[in-house]
Amino acid sequence: MSAIEHALQDQIALLYAEHHGWLRGWLRKKLGDAGDAADLAHDTYLRILSTGRVPQADESRRHLTQVAKGLVIDLWRRREIENSYLEAIARLPEAQAPSEEMRAIVIETLIEIDAILHRLAPRARAALLMCRLDGMSYREIAAQLQVSVSSVEKYIAAGLLACWQASQDFSASGV
Known part of the structure; x- marks a missing residue:
């Protein structure tokens, strides 16, 4: 392990020791669940470790809060997707219901699609969804978004x- 990696680990260990209890408490209030709070507190430190960006001491709580808020949003979005999918398949006859393995695969795929769509600019996302899901013409979309057809x-x-780039990344991963 290099000196830089060792220093980073020391900084994160100090950050953890000084703020972990506070962060778990903040997340518990936000989520209403101690287990989810513990998981997201852990994920917050993993995210910081993976980026290698440890905040200055006077910015620690603000930075931890910012990272944790993003993870909370991700959790809520994931649960919304899961619940919507599970509600949709609950209406299927038992013989047509997907297996647990297929459910997990579909949910992960839907979450990936959601992430791809949320990386788009809001108007690009709206236009794509109006075109592909609602079947609207480009002129109709332009009128709805109050922009030009071009x-x-x-x-x-x-x-x-x-979407194409994501499919290429998926294909390249060998999954």
Whole structure:
């Protein structure tokens, strides 16, 4: 282990020792669940470790809060996706219901799609969804978003490119 890696670990250990209890308490109030709070507190420190960006002492709580808020949003978004999917398949006849393994695969795929869509600019995401899910024409989308048709073309192209790139990343991973 290099001296830099050792110093980073020491900084994170100090950050953890000084703020972990506070962060878990803050998350417990936010989430209403001690288990989720513990998990997200752990994930917050892992995120900081993976980025290698340890905040200055006077910025520690603000930085921890910022990272943790992002993880809370991710948790809520994931649960919303899971619940929506589970509600949809609950209406299926038992013979058509997917296996537990297929459910897990579909939920993970939906979460990945959601992440791809949320990396797009809001108008690009809206245009792509209006086109692909609602079947709206480019002119209809332009009127809805109050932009030009050429802007809609650019938005949808950006959205499709992001989806294509994600599919290439998925294919390259060998999954």
